Amino acid sequence: MSASPEAPMPKEGRAAMRRTRKIGTVVSDKMEKTVIVEVTRLVKNERYGRYQKKSARFFADDRVNSCKVGDVVEIEETRPLSAKKRWRVKSIVTRGKAGAVETGA
DSSP states (O other), rough: OOOOOOOOOGGGOOOOOOOOOEEEEEEOOOSSTTEEEEEEEEEEOOOOOOEEEEEEEEEOOOTTOOOOOTTTEEEEOOSOOOOSSOEEEEEEEEEOOTTTTOOOO
């Protein structure tokens, strides 16, 4: 008659947490095991209906230091690895030319 406490669900039964993935360009590889990836997206302006480019920079973990400036990479969300790193390089989509990305200054 009394209800038994619910047993925890097996791992296979739980919905797997989705990790966000983004594709962007490496703009800096000056740090060890860390790259800065710039992700650009198009956002529609509500009033005028025109599209604007918005970009965001993410600190991503690159354990093997294989990424170079100009590479197009896929990054995946992960647990916090440091104060600013919450992304990990999943794969290199295309290799870029060194110096292909210009930084504003």
